[in-house]
Amino acid sequence: KQKVKISTIISRPQVSLNSFIENDKNQKFGLSNFSNECLEQAEIKIKYSGYIDRERETAKKLTRLEGIKLNPDFDYSKMNSISSEAREKLSKIKPESIGQASRISGVSPSDISVLLIHFGR
Structure with a gap:
């Protein structure tokens, strides 16, 4: 037999923590001692x-x-390596940062790169 963590089993879509507890007849894992809220939160996290x-x-x-700031006076129309739509929009909007x-x-994403x-x- 291969050992598998409970969290690995619970992470499977077809397995719920409640069904796992129901099949734990000998209470080997002691999960029935926890409240339903606690078990639900644990299952969500897993x-x-x-x-x-x-x-x-x-x-x-x-x-x-x-955090990477852009020069507001930069001329994007001279950047041939970005798409024409990106050149047009960047020139018009003049974003302050790469995030913007x-x-x-x-x-x-390739224009951002x-x-x-x-x-x-």
Whole structure:
């Protein structure tokens, strides 16, 4: 038999913590001693931890991008390596930071990569 952590089993979509407790007839894991609220919170944390971690990383990245300031007088029309739509929108809006530029519709992630290279990471 292969040993598997309870959290690995609970993280599976078809398994709930309640069904796990119901099948734990000998109360080997002692989970029935916890309140339903506590068990529900534990299950949510286990099942969604990957998504939450990914969102935290995205938030950190956005905060970092907000810190990279852009020159308001920069002439985006001379940047041939970004899309024409991005050149047009950046010239019109004149974002203050790369984070702000990343939220402009029509400015793609590849355009942001070019701006990062040009203005420094």
